[in-house]
Amino acid sequence: MDAVAPIPQSAGQATLGEVIAEAQRLLEQAGIESAGQEAFWIVEHMLRLPIHHVVADRDRLLSPAELLAVRGLIERRVGREPLQYILGTQEFCGLEFAVNAAVLIPRPETELLVEYVAQRIPAERQATIVDVCTGSGCIAVAIARLRPRARVIATDLSNPSLDVARQNATRHAVCEHITWLEGDLLGPLAKQELEGRIDVIVSNPPYIAEADWATLQPEVRLFEPRGALVAGPQGTELHERLLQESGRYLSPGGALIMEIGAGQARAMRRIVDQIPGYRFHRLVYDAAGLERVVIVERVGT
Numbered sequence: 001m002d003a004v005a006p007i008p009q010s011a012g013q014a015t016l017g018e019v020i021a022e023a024q025r026l027l028e029q030a031g032i033e034s035a036g037q038e039a040f041w042i043v044e045h046m047l048r049l050p051i052h053h054v055v056a057d058r059d060r061l062l063s064p065a066e067l068l069a070v071r072g073l074i075e076r077r078v079g080r081e082p083l084q085y086i087l088g089t090q091e092f093c094g095l096e097f098a099v100n101a102a103v104l105i106p107r108p109e110t111e112l113l114v115e116y117v118a119q120r121i122p123a124e125r126q127a128t129i130v131d132v133c134t135g136s137g138c139i140a141v142a143i144a145r146l147r148p149r150a151r152v153i154a155t156d157l158s159n160p161s162l163d164v165a166r167q168n169a170t171r172h173a174v175c176e177h178i179t180w181l182e183g184d185l186l187g188p189l190a191k192q193e194l195e196g197r198i199d200v201i202v203s204n205p206p207y208i209a210e211a212d213w214a215t216l217q218p219e220v221r222l223f224e225p226r227g228a229l230v231a232g233p234q235g236t237e238l239h240e241r242l243l244q245e246s247g248r249y250l251s252p253g254g255a256l257i258m259e260i261g262a263g264q265a266r267a268m269r270r271i272v273d274q275i276p277g278y279r280f281h282r283l284v285y286d287a288a289g290l291e292r293v294v295i296v297e298r299v300g301t
């Protein structure tokens, strides 16, 4: 990456068109692929303008306060902070989710988990569904919207994450519909009397192996919570613990649906074979052709 020219600190004077051109140049120098598009989004967000106004009003002079504010956001993006944290939002399953540095930014491939939960649970069924490692609450909220008759429980180790998740559930009018529990994996279910009664446990747990952390792009490594990403030396540690804990709670025929990292499917099959009471049901690939979701069923009657 070339050295990035400093962002002018004095307010000075500039038009919308000049600021967008300056932003695009700085973002390109910082190695950001869609620099032009992001420059538009940041300016549009900061000035609260619809996009056609940004184009039509190119000659409008920004006030000193507007100029400083826009440059402040561009500087954050030049430092490789993810655009979603700067704008404070990410879309998931067609819904807008608030995000901040306390939570992982929802990824499009995670929508597969929601799709496979919905496939197993008919709309009219009063099922019990648990989203483990809920983060921003994206999975729990999307499921609660799709399956309003289901009882949804969401857990996370991180209290700040649960705050964001509750905000997102309120925004989408399902907060009262979801039970929020703080703690380690299924530990918080201990007093809920749910043994053998859960229809689906769904989870996107941390699955990066410790050694791979340094190879991640700066947006992830420098800004997203490490505890949301790194599982341990193998990357499959949380999946294994979740499999061990889920047996007690799943109803016969109930499913554990988990996101995995590319290349982890073989290890997952081995782990499932070693833990009694499960049947490996299905491996799902994402749109890029990468192993992404494993579905495991509880055997028994």
Ligand SMILES: C[S@@+](CC[C@H](N)C(=O)[O-])C[C@H]1O[C@@H](n2cnc3c(N)ncnc32)[C@H](O)[C@@H]1O
Pocket: 103, 104, 105, 106, 107, 110, 132, 133, 134, 135, 136, 137, 138, 139, 155, 156, 157, 158, 161, 183, 184, 185, 204, 205, 206, 207, 227, 228, 229
């Ligand atoms: C990969 S993020 C997934 C967030 C969200 N479900 C999504 O798909 O975008 C993993 C989440 O697991 C939580 N977490 C990490 N270790 C945990 C544990 N042992 N028990 C419960 N939650 C944990 C993190 O706080 C983080 O919110």
